Amino acid sequence: MVNPSLLQEFYRESEEQALEDIRYLQTDMGLMAKIRETFADDWETVELTRAIIFDETQLIQSLTEEIENAREARKKLS
Amino acid sequence: MPEKQEKNLAEYAGDDRIISSHEMSLKLKESPDSIIRVKSFIPSLDQVIEDFRDGELIVISGPTKNGKTLLAQTLTVNFVRQQYFPLWFSYEVPARQFLYQFPELPLIYLPAKLKAHAMPWIEDRIQESFLKFHTRIIFMDHLHFLFDLARNPSIEIGQVIRRLKTLAVNDGFIIFLLCHTTKGKGDDNLSYESIRDSSFVSQESDSVLMIKRTPDVAENAARLRVEFHRRTGVLEKVIELVKVNGLLQERTPKEERTRKDWE
Numbered sequence: 001m002v003n004p005s006l007l008q009e010f011y012r013e014s015e016e017q018a019l020e021d022i023r024y025l026q027t028d029m030g031l032m033a034k035i036r037e038t039f040a041d042d043w044e045t046v047e048l049t050r051a052i053i054f055d056e057t058q059l060i061q062s063l064t065e066e067i068e069n070a071r072e073a074r075k076k077l078s
Numbered sequence: 079m080p081e082k083q084e085k086n087l088a089e090y091a092g093d094d095r096i097i098s099s100h101e102m103s104l105k106l107k108e109s110p111d112s113i114i115r116v117k118s119f120i121p122s123l124d125q126v127i128e129d130f131r132d133g134e135l136i137v138i139s140g141p142t143k144n145g146k147t148l149l150a151q152t153l154t155v156n157f158v159r160q161q162y163f164p165l166w167f168s169y170e171v172p173a174r175q176f177l178y179q180f181p182e183l184p185l186i187y188l189p190a191k192l193k194a195h196a197m198p199w200i201e202d203r204i205q206e207s208f209l210k211f212h213t214r215i216i217f218m219d220h221l222h223f224l225f226d227l228a229r230n231p232s233i234e235i236g237q238v239i240r241r242l243k244t245l246a247v248n249d250g251f252i253i254f255l256l257c258h259t260t261k262g263k264g265d266d267n268l269s270y271e272s273i274r275d276s277s278f279v280s281q282e283s284d285s286v287l288m289i290k291r292t293p294d295v296a297e298n299a300a301r302l303r304v305e306f307h308r309r310t311g312v313l314e315k316v317i318e319l320v321k322v323n324g325l326l327q328e329r330t331p332k333e334e335r336t337r338k339d340w341e
Contacts, residue, residue, distance in 0.1 A: 030211035033161070037113060039208050057185055059283070 004077045011070040011077075018063045018070070025056045025063075032056070093144060113250045114214050119156040120319070120328050126304055126312045127285065132214060135243045136308075137279055140289040145147045145300045145326065146256050147171060147196040149289050150217050152326040153254070157215055158184040163205040164215040169194060169223035170256070171312040181324035187213055195226045195243055195341075204245065216240075220256040221279070232278065255283070284308045289319075296320060299329065 029052075036049040079087075097105075112131040129149045130136065137141045140146050147170065154164050163302060166188045168176040171176040187207050200218075207213040218224065225234035239255075246253045257279055280286055293299070298321035306313050318329040 026211055029163070030213075033163075033212040040110065050161060057161075060185060 008074050008077050011074045015067050015074075017071045018067050022063050025060050025069050029053050029056050114162065114252070116157050116160055116162050116215065116252070118153055119159070119266075120152075120302075120317065120326070122303065122315070122317045122328055123304065126310060126315045127307050128310055130215075130252050132252055133247045134284040135239070135246050135253045135255065135282065137255050137257055137283045137286045138289065139259055139279075139286060141259050144291045145174075145289045145321075147179075147219055148321065149287070149300075149302070149319075149326055150219060150254060150256060154186060155180065155184050155215065155325055158186065162215050163187060163211065163213060164217055165204065165211075166202065167192065167203075167216070167218045167223075170219045179324075187211055194223045197224060197238060200224065201241070203244060204251065205249075208249070208251075214250060215252045215254070217254045218256065220258065222258065236278040236282075239278050243282045253338040255279075259288075280305075292318075298322070300326065310322070 032049040032053050036046055036053075039045040083219055112133075114132050115129040117129050118127075118306070138146050138149055154166070157164055162166055163185050165189070166176075166186050168188065169192060171179070173188065189203050204213075204216055221235070221238070224238045225231070242253050242255065243253060285307040288303040289300055290303075291300045293303075295318070298320045302317040302319050304315040304317070319326045320329045
């Protein structure tokens with residue numbers, strides 16, 4: 001049987017990690033938007049940055065869900 | 079004028095030096111017409127304003143509970159679809175309510191904590207958001223939270239609007255500012271003159287969009303009026319809207335037909 005406080009700690013850490021990742025992705029999306037704007041005449045760059053931003057928004061969404069699930073699990077344990 | 083100052087001015091070569099119209103024209107041709115162009119995805123609106131562009135201050139107004147915030151939220155969702163993630167200052171609606179009003183949470187940015195009546199703080203947050211996330215679109219709900227009403231509102235509004243417009247032009251932002259009207263709900267002749275302290279607001283803004291619910295037409299219907307748009311020269315263009323799935327969209331003949339069939 002796993003110690004509940006250990007599990008809580010695990011969920012807390014995964015929450016923190018996911019939040020860190022979200023922050024990193026948001027900053028990277030900002031950078032991609034800047035590149036897209038700077039090279040607006042270069043369609044390949046525009047398309048590539050668009051694709052990266054799209055992937056990053058999807059990732060942020062799934063990380064947000066991950067945090068919500070971890071919080072829910074932590075609540076059940078307490 | 080002292081000789082030294084005269085000499086300095088005569089040799090001045092700063093970014094803000096005086097240049098000829100020809101030099102300015104060449105400079106302008108080197109840079110793109112606009113840094114960003116975003117669509118509202120409301121077809122008639124996009125047609126009359128030819129997209130929203132950087133450097134513009136757009137005012138959204140209308141009576142209370144008539145869809146100002148809903149219109150701003152609709153635009154937000156449609157900008158996000160184009161991968162432009164706006165920065166929001168939602169003073170009117172608390173953050174919890176504001177975020178959960180969206181049918182699906184879009185990726186937007188907002189201050190973790192709001193400060194009212196603090197223009198320098200707002201300007202700092204706008205720059206912070208731009209440097210961190212490259213946000214070029216800003217929504218402010220609403221004007222009367224940006225200054226201290228206890229002071230002289232007319233002078234304060236003039237200063238706030240001018241600062242916002244300067245910010246939009248100098249740094250390439252699109253700023254949407256929500257404002258209340260002075261007149262009551264029952265007034266059918268709303269125009270930009272109904273905006274509280276209208277002269278300052280309309281003088282400095284690039285466009286005024288007035289919105290009003292039209293329950294006589296349909297339960298979820300609203301009327302959007304582009305009062306004026308400086309760049310395109312459009313005046314008093316009316317666009318019929320309807321709320322579908324929690325957001326506004328243009329009322330199309332198809333919806334009109336469905337409604338008639340229902341009736």
